[in-house]
Amino acid sequence: MIYSGKIHLTNMFMIYDENGNILVQERIKNDWPGINFPGGHVEIDESLEESCIREMKEETGLDVFDLEGCGFFEWNNIDTKERHIAVLYRTNKYEGNIINSKEGKVFWINYKDINEYCLSQDFEKIMFECMKGLNICNIKK
Numbered sequence: 001m002i003y004s005g006k007i008h009l010t011n012m013f014m015i016y017d018e019n020g021n022i023l024v025q026e027r028i029k030n031d032w033p034g035i036n037f038p039g040g041h042v043e044i045d046e047s048l049e050e051s052c053i054r055e056m057k058e059e060t061g062l063d064v065f066d067l068e069g070c071g072f073f074e075w076n077n078i079d080t081k082e083r084h085i086a087v088l089y090r091t092n093k094y095e096g097n098i099i100n101s102k103e104g105k106v107f108w109i110n111y112k113d114i115n116e117y118c119l120s121q122d123f124e125k126i127m128f129e130c131m132k133g134l135n136i137c138n139i140k141k
Contacts, residue, residue: 005081011052012039012073014090014130015064020110022127025059027104027120034120037130038106039086052089060106061099064091071129073122090130 014037015023025038038059042051049067056064071088098106109117111127 005083008082008084009042009048010039010084010086011042011048011055012037012086012088012126012130013052013056013064013067014070014088014127015056015060015062015094016090016092016111016134017108018092020112021108022111023060023062023098023106024109024117025101025104025106026117029103032120033118034123035109035114035117036120036123037126038103040103042087048087049089056094059101059103060096062094062096065093065095067091070132073126073129075122086126088126088130090134 023038024035026035027033038056040051040055040059042048043054046054048069052067053064056062067089068091069087070090073086073088074084076083100106111131114124114127
């Protein structure tokens, strides 16, 4: 069967530190509630990396540097016949002060405590994809 629906190109971004902490967002939208990484749609006039930098500034208040692509995640919405492809990035290089946005509250958690939170659908899969190849407790900024 040939796919003929709309395709959305998006990004999701993990900021981490040397203590095993990751920056998450508690989304308030009903379409995908719970803890997830900040991210959003790629605009027509920007690269994948530019979209990550913009989305992180808009949703967290942070400027990010030295972005590293670390995978992708995809899902389909059968009801709307839409496919979503999220390119995943990570970094431990950032500046600024955390802010909340209209998307939700932004805060640090330790990845070992992830099960204490209400997670958005598939967040654990996304998180582990972002952590692949990292020894997160031994990384220095």
